[in-house]
Amino acid sequence: MAAGASGIAVAARLANRYGLIPPDNSGVFGIGETLTYAAQRILMSHHSLAREFGRSEISKVAPVNGDPPETEAYQRLLHSGFADWRLSVDGLVARPSSFTLEELKRLPSRTQITLHACEMGWSFIAEWTGVPLNYLLSSVGILPKARYVVFFPLDPWWESIDMADALHPQMLLAYTMNGEELPAPHGAPLRLRLPRQIGYKNVKYLSHIKVVEAVKNIGKGVGGANVEDGYAWYAGI
Amino acid sequence: MHFLSAWILVLTGLVYVAIGILTHHFREHLLPNKTQLRWNAIRQVVSDHVHLKRPPKEDAVSYNLLQRVGYLAVIFGLVPLMIWTGLAMSPGFTSVFPAVAGTLGGDQAARTIHFFVAVSLVVFLIIHIAMVWLAGFKHRVVTMITGRTASGTDYP
Numbered sequence: 001m002a003a004g005a006s007g008i009a010v011a012a013r014l015a016n017r018y019g020l021i022p023p024d025n026s027g028v029f030g031i032g033e034t035l036t037y038a039a040q041r042i043l044m045s046h047h048s049l050a051r052e053f054g055r056s057e058i059s060k061v062a063p064v065n066g067d068p069p070e071t072e073a074y075q076r077l078l079h080s081g082f083a084d085w086r087l088s089v090d091g092l093v094a095r096p097s098s099f100t101l102e103e104l105k106r107l108p109s110r111t112q113i114t115l116h117a118c119e120m121g122w123s124f125i126a127e128w129t130g131v132p133l134n135y136l137l138s139s140v141g142i143l144p145k146a147r148y149v150v151f152f153p154l155d156p157w158w159e160s161i162d163m164a165d166a167l168h169p170q171m172l173l174a175y176t177m178n179g180e181e182l183p184a185p186h187g188a189p190l191r192l193r194l195p196r197q198i199g200y201k202n203v204k205y206l207s208h209i210k211v212v213e214a215v216k217n218i219g220k221g222v223g224g225a226n227v228e229d230g231y232a233w234y235a236g237i
Numbered sequence: 238m239h240f241l242s243a244w245i246l247v248l249t250g251l252v253y254v255a256i257g258i259l260t261h262h263f264r265e266h267l268l269p270n271k272t273q274l275r276w277n278a279i280r281q282v283v284s285d286h287v288h289l290k291r292p293p294k295e296d297a298v299s300y301n302l303l304q305r306v307g308y309l310a311v312i313f314g315l316v317p318l319m320i321w322t323g324l325a326m327s328p329g330f331t332s333v334f335p336a337v338a339g340t341l342g343g344d345q346a347a348r349t350i351h352f353f354v355a356v357s358l359v360v361f362l363i364i365h366i367a368m369v370w371l372a373g374f375k376h377r378v379v380t381m382i383t384g385r386t387a388s389g390t391d392y393p
Contacts, residue, residue, distance in 0.1 A: 032241030040329040048332040115344065117328060123344055196332050232240070236329025 019147070019162060023215050023223035024233040037234040041164065044236075050170055050195035053113045058178060059124035062116075064185040069155040069205060077154070082189040087173075091150070091211035094141025101189050105175060107131045107139075112170055118199035119235070128193045130174030134167040137211070145213045148223070151192060152208040159203045159224040160215050160233075161194065170195050173206065197235040200226050247320060254312070266300060267309055273302040292372050297380045311361055315354050322351040 015021050020038035024030060068074060077085050082101050090096035110132050117123035133149070142163075149166040152158050165171055172193040175182055182188045187204025194201050215223045223233040257263045272278060282302045285292070292301075300308070324330045325338040325347035341347045369377045379385075 029238065029241055032244050035244050036240055040327075043333045044329065050328060050332045051335050051338075115328070117326070117344055121348060196329050198328055237240070237327040 019164065022233045023148075023160070023221070024227050033232055033234065036232070036236070040234070040236045044164070044196075047164075047168060048196075050114055053115070053125050055113065055127070057125050058113060058127060062124045062126055062177070062186070063118070063122050065118060065120065065199070066204075068184040068188070071154075074154050074205070078184055078188065085189055085207070087190060087206060087209065089136065089140050089209045089211075091209075092143040092146040092213060093137070093211050094143060097140050099136075101175065104131050104136075104173065104190070108135055110169070110172060112172070112193070112195070114170065114193065114195035116193075116195070116199055116202065119231070119237075120199075127178050128172055128174040129176040129179075130172035130190070130193060132169060133171045133173055133192075134169065136173065136209075137166060142211060146211045148212050148215050150210045150212055150215065150218060151203045151206060152210070153187075153203050154205040154207050157203065157225045158219065159192075159201055159226065160212075160218070161197075161201065165194060165196065168194075168196065198237055200231060201235045243320075243323060246316070250316060250320075257312075263309075263312075267305050267312075269302050269305050273305070278302065289371060294373070294376060296372075297377060307361065307365075311358070315358055315361070319351065319354045319358070322347040322354065326351065 012021070015034075015038060018041075020034070020041055022033050022037040025034045068078070085101060086098040087104065088096070088098040108131070109129050111127060111129040113125060113127045115123055115125050137149070146163060148160045148162055150158060150160040161171075170193070173190050174187075174193045175190050177183065177186055182191060187202075187206070190206040191204040192202045192206065212218070215221065219225065220228045222228060224231075227233045257267075273282070279302060286303055321337065322341065324334075325341050326344050331338045331344075338344055338347055341350065369381075
């Protein structure tokens, strides 16, 4: 009995050390979340890439879920072409910074044609261009204690991901879709593109990125507004 | 809930299949045997089912042809297809094994198959319970759980 308990304790500590325990690990459903997250992190240890498609496979229709923020502040930004919008990056970084849209567009970019799949059942393929998050984070200097990156948009939403996804080469802060400025319903001026997780992790209308050691002090401590509503924190599914 | 159930299905399923192979359960009790595959026998078992004829109690000692085909289809057809099409919809899993979705024709094809397999499994469940009811619910459930028939004979 004691040996079994200490065995589980050692396994839990090892799993935590190697980043195999998600923030929403508690409760009965937490067992499933932990198994899925740990299994996929072990399988993905060689930084697998999501499939990229050809131009001819781009979907004609790109559905959206949810409207852009109706606040006056967002509408004002939208009509001014996001001239006064800033992306702030802070938390566990050496040089907290903020960027205008023009500054982001001058940084090295990556273009990828990937699948965006919603948990509601629809999916579409589109081409996105944006700044790789790993470039942006290394340019501000990630401190050694960093374990999660938290995203706050212009609406009262938030999400977080682990460093494995934050540093993944396909993880983009996208500002164009199918060669045009990102449309408002798709998250203008800037959205996440994280093709190894499903739609709801791809935060739209980004305004603030915070690098942290733990997410337990943010909101209800489970790692995202969606998670507080009962969705999985890790949505590699 | 969905994904926790998936883990339970996969983990218990692996144990079940491993034990079934090691104890020759599948080969001896689920693969149709030669007598069952004779034309007369096939016609007889189909006709008994069509007429909803109650099987005698001694029948619980072994599986008939339709049971064997049904169980094999579920164990080695529908359930693996369920898991396969489920994994094909996982963007994380397919980034490691793209062929899992590619061979099916993409995530939406996988979703459609996943849905039809789910419906098939529910239909199987309903028919299965109806047949158990028809054959004598209490007796059959006791046999199912203990592996012994009412007459005390061990399952061969």
